[in-house]
Amino acid sequence: MNDNKNDNKTRPAGLFIGIAAVIVFLALGIAVWVEGPRYGWSRDTRIIVELSLCVAMLVVVLLVKYLEGVLLWIASLRASRWLARYDAGRRAASVDHNAKDPLPEQTDRAAVLRDALQDRHGRRWRYRERWVLIAGDEPLVKRLAPGLVDTGFAITGDTVLLYAKQTSSALDADWLDQIRRLRRRRPVDAVVAITRNRSVSNAPFDTDNLSQRLARHARALRWAAPTYLLNVTDFGSDASSPDETSGFTWSNAHVSTEAIDVSLRNLTANLADAGVARLAKDSGDRYPAELSQHISNLRNALTGLVLQTSQSRTWRHAVHGLLFAPLFTERELAPPVPADANDDDQPVGPSHRTIWQTVAEHSRRIHGYRVGFSLSTVAAWLTAGLIGCWIVGTMLSGFADRATFRSAADTVVKLSSVRDGAQALQTLNGLGRQIDTLEVRQRDGAPWSARFGLNRDHALLGALWPYYADAANRILVNPIRRKLEARLHQLASLSDAEIASGGDAQVQAAYDTLKTYMMLAKPERAVATFLIPQLVATSAPEHPTHSQLSKGGWEDLRQQAIAFFANHVGDGAASAQAALAIAPDGNLIASTRQTIIGVRGIQHSGDAIYQQIIDEATPKYPPLSLATLLGDTASQSSAGGATSRGLFGTTATVPGVFTRAAWDERISKAIDEAGEQRDVAGDWVLSDTQVANASPSTLKAELRQRYFDDYARAWALFLNSLRWQPAPTLSATADQLTLLGDPQRSPLVALMNAIVYQAGTGASAQSLSDTLLSKAQQLVGADEKDPSKQAKRQLAPLAATFGPIVRLTGSDLVSGAPPGGKGNTSPAATGDLSLARYLERITAMRLKTSQIVSSPDPDAIARLAAQSVLQGKTSDIADSRDYASRVAASLGEQWSGFGALFRAPFDQSWQVIVQPAASSLNEIWRTAILADWNKTFGGRYPFADSDNDASLPEMARFMRPDSGVIAQFVTSQLAGVVERQGDRWVASQGTDSGALTIDPVFLNGLNKLMRTSTVLFPSGDARVRYELRAEPTPGVTDMRFVLSGRELHYFNQKQEWTPFEWPGQSLENLSHIEWQTEQGGLRTALDSQGRFGLVRLLERAKVVQQDNARYLLTWTPDTSQGISLKVQLRSEAGGGPLDVLQLRNFVLPARIFVTGSANAGVRVSASGPPPLPMSAIEAAKHVAVPLPPGLPGEGALPDTVVQATTDQASGQRTALELAQAKAQATERGAAQQTAAAKATISPLATTSGLSESSSRPFGHALSLLGDAFVF
Template sequence: MNDNKNDNKTRPAGLFIGVAAVIVFLALGIAVWVEGPRYEWSRDTRIIIELSLFSALLVVLLLVKHFELVLLWIASLRASRWFASYDAGKRAASNLDEPAGQVDHATALRNVLRDRHGWRWRYRERWVLIASDEPLVKRLAPGLADAGYAITGDAVLLHAKQTSSTLDTEWLDQIRRLRRRRPIDAIVAVTRNRSSGKPSFDSDGLAERLARHARALRWAAPAYLLNVTDFGGESSGADEATGFTWSNVQVNADDIDKSLQALSGNLADAGVVRLVNNARDRYPAELSQHIANLRGALSDLVLQTTQSRIWKHAVHGLLFAPLFKERELAPPSSGETSDDDTPLAPQHRTIWQTVAEHSRKVHGRRIGFSLSTTAAWATTALIGCWMAGTMLSGFVNRGTIESAADTVATLFAVQDRTQAMQALDGLDRQIDTLEIHRRDGAPWASRFGLNRDDALLDALWPGYAIAAKRILITPIREKLEQRLHQLASLSDAEIASGGNAQVQAAYDTLKAYMMLAKPERAVAAFLMPQFAATATPARSTNSPLSSGAWDDLRQHTIAFFANHLAQGKLPAITPDLGLVASTRQTVIGVRGIQNSTDAVYQQILDEATPKYPPVSLATLLGDTTSRGLFTTTVTVPGVFTRAAWDERISKAIDEASGQHSVAADWVLSDAKTGNQAPSTLKAELRQRYFDDYARAWAQFLNSLRWQQAPTLSATADQLTLLGDSQRSPLVALMNVIAYQAGTGTTAQSLSDTLISKAQQLVGADEKDPSKQAQRQLVPLAAAFGPILRLIGSDVASSMPATGKAAAQFAATGDLSLARYLERVTAMRLKASQIVSNADPDAMARLAAQSVLQGKTSDIADSRDYASRLAASLGEQWSGFGELFRAPFDQAWQVVVRPAASSLNEIWRTAIAADWNRTFAGRYPFADSDNDASLPEMARFMQPDNGVITQFVTTQLAGVIERQGDRWVVAQGANQGALTIDPAFLNGLNKLTRISTVLFPAGDARVRYELQAVQTPGVTDMKFVLSGRELHYFNQKQAWVPFEWPGQSLENLSHIEWRTEQGGLRTALDSQGRFGLIRLLERAKVSQQDNARYLLTWTPDTSQGIPLKVQLRSEAGGGPLDVLQLRNFALPAQVFVTAAANGGPKVSAINPPPLPPSAIASAQHAAVPLPSGLPDGLAVSDNVRSAAAAKTTDQPTVRGIAADAPSFMKAQPRATSAMTTISASAEPLSTPFGHALRLSGDVFVY
């Protein structure tokens, strides 16, 4: 008995697990030791692997008890599952005795499936829903209608009752809750053909039934149609499935019809065989006849169900089955029944199995919104994006770190200067990028928790500091120290002799050197030009970079270093203290000279300003008025007049001799006083004063503005006053300028003056140049020289020449004030003649048309003379020069306006109206089916003798000229008031460009070539254009010549193509001579180079297949240029005459804008422009503070005249332009005594 106990005693499972682990270890150990040499494993490697295996064996032996517990847990689960299956069988047997309606079908179905399949009960079997009326369901699947479900084979049959139009949605909702992811795998819609009525099947009712089920389940399962017949019985033969299924979603009526025909034939053959064997087995033959009779109706049923307007279903099968008598369905087998037992096999079981098996190949789709599905997809997408971003970030950051490490390694390893500079520039760019990432945030591609930009930036700075010091800073430091040594060796006078620029350069060099020693004071904007000026590091002779590339590389590295020097991350240099001290002493002395000059000059102007108030234009002209001719609101500062110079300024400069200390800054830490010799100081003060003097008068004279007259008669009155030498304010103003330009002139001795006068009296004009006396020094001669030459004054002296010398100079000078006044008089006579005429507009039109047609005239010559005179004044006096042009421009403005209106009228009536009558409503000028006439287009548009070209060349030759294929405003036309309509010029140029291409030899002929472009999906393509065609069927591409317009009488244009999926198609038909242009208009054009264009058509937008062809022409875009004429309208006018009805507007209070040349001149000379003008420049701060008088202290013009100070009282006004002077050598008693007298063509003094 004890022996039996020992024999039946169970051994622990851990023993077997341990034995198995030892066996596996031995096998792996032997394999590693024997096969290791084949894989080139060394002996040490194999020992390490053996030790690793042994360690794993020990771990397994230690955990063997845990493995045993896992095995026991699995065994207990299997036992529990068996007991649960046993209990479920018992419950199922007891449920058969309960009345209907008392059983929860969903719970019962779940329990049955759980007993059969365990926790995977939901998707182990295929769930098939039968959608049909209850009587048919009872005959097809007995018991299914009452229980709501039935299990047959590997399929679970489901059915929801439907009363009239009410569906048992509660049962369907329970099914959906049992299987949330996929409620059902297939749905079988049972249909029965009608015995009467035209439609054999109710497809709409069937589609509506399927739609109700889909909405209730929120799931559109694959649908199968089951056609039941009344013939056939239970004795028809073995259970079999008749019909056919398919997997594709799209169905074709022809395919369905062919399948039905084939099925009918097969059933007929099978029916004959069965009838031979059993005369009562008639079902296959009858079904064959049934299908043959209803083949069309069955095909329509499938298509209508698939494409129903109510609900589109994915139908995947059409089956047939006979109807049997109603009978009960056998209950499901209990859990004790094994798979080998033979369960009750109801009829049609094969049909359900067929549907269940085929549904594995197709899938349904969810209907409506599913929170779980959306959340799952969103979570999956988020995780995927995060994983992808993490991987991308890892790669990006790894590449950045490796790139930085390689750059630093190269920087320390390379010895070549060019390579070192390139490596340093690369490191600069990387550090700059990392700083941008730190400031603005790293790119998304380098984030996701893996970014190391901050740590990498901190790690790069030490390496950069060492490399920059060796490559960049050391050469720059040596260059700066070399300059400082040179500076320390020079004296103050030698440095000052170079002017302000050299002194400032010395100071800047010392400042740059000190910034390297004190990085906290570094200023990048200052350091960059200083370091760049050192031209270091120098380019090596064998450098592969050009000089320009090297300079660009050097500037990049310098800019980066200068921008980061003040951040405290770069070490400071150790300066040479002795060199710094000596340089400071030198710079301090020289800068003291400069600063003391400023202080003395400012003090002189401040003391003189209260005594000399500003002078206006009315004060300067005295009794002569400029009202009605020109005016200005700008005044001349009183300190910049001849009276102020003679009475105070010159004496103050002579007395100025002081020493002024210079305050030190951080660059010049040891501030010392600097002295300057009185003679040097005096010369610099005088030069500065005369520079500001010329700028003040330039500002005043450039601000003078001509006052516009509203009518031609008023213009004639203005010209009368301007040309009258007795009353002209311009002559009086020129006298004032001549007097004021003599400020600072060095006076000659009395003996020199007497000898000069005696020589003039005896006619000793021919002098020996070697014996001539030294000419007078005129500080303002250079500044006022252009103006003084107009009045015949000697440019070397402010005193006007007298006698024959002045007469000869005035007579020989082509540009002079005398000749200008003659031109003014001639223009005044012309204007008066026009005004006194019976038809002033007609006469003005005749006078202007000669100029517009390019002919010569007195008006054009006078305006040209005024323009040349204004240009002779130069940029400094460009605003004053406009005053000489303004009267002629105004006269031309009034004269030319009628001519502009007349030419506009001629253009509208003779050209534009004829154009509109010819081309209105015709293509390409309008959206119409009617084409324009090419001969008519040639008549208008021919580039040489067309109507439009003839009009321009005959009527507008003076204002428009042709340059190649472009019409531009004529150079030097100076049409003044005339403004060419930009639309006219643009339209004229457009027609010229098109006509050059369209009418190269008179007739319309455009030669071009086409070449087809391969397009995926297109197998054949043909372009038919005016009788010729381009046929391309994927052969070698070639250019095919074409000509437009073609010689064919048909003039048809269209495109034919054939695709892989379809037949020959044609589209884009266009007729007429402009058929090609219409076809090109529909294409998408992209220019490939100067001669080729890519044309793309997409005639079939549903397929989206483009048709492409290349076009090239002999000139321009060829026929594509004709598209520029689409909706083109000829401009309605030549000149813009919007303001023609109103005369010239009188000047406003503020002066009008200066011309660009005057603004540029003022900027160049630092001359302040009038207030209110664009780009106005102010007088220097010193001049402004010295010359500006307070508003409360400034008297009016009347007050100045009544209570004038000493300098005004001693300066008589010019009362007449006819005053002459005596020949005595005594100084002139009147400042404005240099009056002019008009005598013939010259001014006599």
């Protein structure tokens, strides 16, 4: 007897499952009971949860046996799978060692098939080909598909043939199960059932055996695929019928006997015809004829085969085809095809590939169905059931919510239309009850009938609040407000003695009245327990005189409305509180507060304490100016110290009490003493600034915070008032940049050092022991990864305010700042934005300006540097200005004025560089574009009132939107300052054009030409398509509009649109109108000739726009009869030919940039003569004798003069005369510019902008004097 017989005894898994379930539920119960109060769960809620957990635990314990069975089933499946993999591996290993060419049955057929398909199609191999299962006797299958019986599968073309052996009644279910596992969704696409021909024509087929065979296949696969019956014959040979298929298929699920019989008859006839034809060619080719005879003999048996198979008692199969194929006796012993053979290799013999391909192709149009239990089918039905339940619940929820919405809408409509006071208050109370119901639903949950997705209680509640607020203010709050204001007015009219005579009760009543009024003005302060009795005591609103509601009922209704209002006025959202708040009377509140404070003797003393501290310290510390801050004295300037002269300055000062010296010496001590000795009392009702009974530490903190707020505000005002001092010339700008970029003498560095020192005010200095202790803490916690456990450095009180400025210097405001603060701050800082990098940019700009000043032709160098920016190219100047802008932006909005000081040097340098470029571009525009324009279109229609028409090709050359002369000039020369947005030219928003002012007239002219050219030259050439339709006119019997060879003839018939095109293709460019009245004969008027005859005709019409595409044109050729001829015009785009009228008297702008006298005063070079005094310039403006023309540099009229002349003439002449005057002035200017361009100019000239020389008196003399001076 073995003593260890129980050593391997298995223990039931259910025991462990039950123990684990009990432990889990116990842990959940303990967690719910202990942690429940943290989430607001009450005792009852926790008890309910505990009971639910207990019930769930009992259910799990009862189902332990079932869970154990499930686990054992899963374990058995895993074990069986493992054994299958193990056996397959063993067999593969034995094959590798014992045989060089193993047979397919000795290996894992499923793995071989999977690998073969993966090699052919990759990852998506399962459904790329059609899988056809062959069911039949082995001898027949061997003769139809050699090798398929041995391997179980064969790949032919795009079809995978499958076969499962069957011995007597036993089926190779394992192989079918492997097939099912390979393709779980659709194991096979079709089943081909093979039947043998009968020797006796009337003998029926063995349909029962066939049905049972198909049923066994379907059960094994759990899938019923479409079935095709294949009847094989013994006649036929490889030579006569190598690979051909005969038969027919259908897609219907059910087919009748008549349909099968008719199909067989048709097939018999077709085969007979084909057999006769093939016998005539080859007497040995007898297969079609024999097959026709075979089908004719067995037609009834074949019909019965199909019907009995599809309607079998054993299994109803979906038969979709009847096919015929010959058997080849010589193929029975053919060798099997290797599983890894290439499909493209030449097969050994006929493989009936056409049969399988036919079945595969036809099976794509029909599908099978699952057999037995299917998890996916059950899941689909469950999902459909859940969706149906959800739809029903959603509809029920929708009906319930719709009823709620309708009730709320009816209440709101009634509330807005009711006029009776009692009914209004009743409706308001009803709306309050609806809101209360929605709040309860939102808090506790909506009913189950309203929870299926369509519940909108939250949205409805938010939509009802504005209506309730409006109605409550009108019905309830306004009467109460009037009562309270009347009491407050009465209280403010009483003296302190009269109020005090009533005792504390009267004073408290006055205070409560003011508090109630303030709660209505500030709903966030409202307290329902205090507000309800106060509002009820007002007896407002009063009982209506003619109301049928009793006084008791009215009082109850009023109290309910007040209670709901008071409970919600302070608990709602910010928007709801704002809607319920009243607009208080500030004067009334101030006077009432003053009265109550005078009686009660309570006031806010914090302001007085702070002001007293500041007043006591102000005389001892004088204001701090910029010169004092920088030490800008004569001795320091002579010694080479920092000075702000010539760079920036300000007249503002910093109060002396807001300096570090004042804080260290007096202010901090005074605040500490005030915090220890005094207290502050306050009340939000009596003061807008709430100060509760503060402790000394709280008072000290508040005083310190207020001081540092004022400290930061004073320094912000001072630093934001700093202004850069502009320099008139580029050499002076270079001198400024030299001083500014020197780290040793730069006043900006000195100013930043002073700011860093002053910003450290209030930072506590650490002692030696504190410093050593902090160092030790940093060393110990250096490896600490958790940020919350690392030692935090205490920031100075002004760190948040001065942080953006101090970060530029590389310093940080912490408590451990250097004591005394006498060390200079290094300009080096980490990061891209720093003072050191800024000074590098200043130095680079200074080198650039020095290069321009020292060059032989400063104007040309400056013009080239600026034009690269104006043309949209990158440059160091643009990058430096962008860096300065980013430095200024890093300071934030609070230091915006101080940030402008960083941009000013670069803006000034850019301004003095860009002016010559602007003048040069104006000059190029006049000489290259304006002169050619005036030469081409001067005195021509439509640009002038003339009989001479402008050339359309020339207009296209100038005005084409993309390739015109003007468009090319703008895109090539002005890419950096002007950009195209759609069909409009607008000024760019970049910073590089900050020193330039684009003439609005120039942009308006460009946009006018762009709008016109878009319509006039849609494809490059002038072509405007439009349509005309005449309007009937009383008294006019016939109208004829002749336009460029085409005409619109209207004699009161049906109105029709007549297409026109301008300019027309006809050589006859005549436009006129003919009409005939009832009393008179044919008349003609408004004759116009030339290409612009149509435009001249439209110019005389009165145009009324009817919609976006149609215009009504009206002519009155004979004013004596008052007859108006009307025509409707419709174009493809815009106004069509009407848009050409915008070019009437159009004058091309004479300049691009506005370069007035202010801008002209900035000179690039300092090597020229000094400028004249302003008094001499003003006197020269009134000189009677102008400067003689023809001097060197004489150009066209300056921009300002042309503009002034135009503006002055506009008030004295008509629009037509003004346009002519502009055109003549432009032509004269272009001629003068051309002459000036041909004149010889000294290459040593250094003056900027010759075109602006005549805009100032003595301009020519100055230019000559400059040439002589340089020479």
